[in-house]
Amino acid sequence: MLQKGTKVYSIFHNKCPKCQNGDFFINHSAFNFKNVLKIHDHCPSCHFKFMIEPSFFYGAMYVTYGLTVIAAVILFLIGYLIGLTFVENLIFMSIALAVLSPLSLRLSRLIYINMFVDFEKSKPTNR
Numbered sequence: 001m002l003q004k005g006t007k008v009y010s011i012f013h014n015k016c017p018k019c020q021n022g023d024f025f026i027n028h029s030a031f032n033f034k035n036v037l038k039i040h041d042h043c044p045s046c047h048f049k050f051m052i053e054p055s056f057f058y059g060a061m062y063v064t065y066g067l068t069v070i071a072a073v074i075l076f077l078i079g080y081l082i083g084l085t086f087v088e089n090l091i092f093m094s095i096a097l098a099v100l101s102p103l104s105l106r107l108s109r110l111i112y113i114n115m116f117v118d119f120e121k122s123k124p125t126n127r
């Protein structure tokens with residue numbers, strides 16, 4: 001499932017969706033808050049332009065919304081299972097979602113670009 005050539009590989013290894021060799025984000029850590037969303041203009045390996053059109057990644061906010069809802073439900077169930085009250089659970093959820101937000105933002109961008117760009121085994125030259 002995490003083999004090269006799958007979209008899951010590109011999403012979870014921070015790789016270019018087209019060649020899956022070059023890094024998508026400049027910084028590998030999702031918790032370097034200063035550079036959390038900085039992406040390369042072009043893939044360092046195949047030179048594929050990541051910003052396909054102006055404001056391309058605005059659509060990723062819908063993916064972020066979906067990921068956040070899924071995470072909130074899971075966190076709420078965890079809080080419920082460990083016996084938190086409703087108010088404690090809301091506080092726990094809010095803190096956990098705030099801590100996880102950089103990860104969610106990065107994952108959503110990778111998921112979004114992988115929805116539109118397919119892997120090409122040969123070395124592509126789209127500039």
Ligand SMILES: [Zn+2]
Nearest residue numbers: 016019043046
């Ligand atoms: Zn590439």
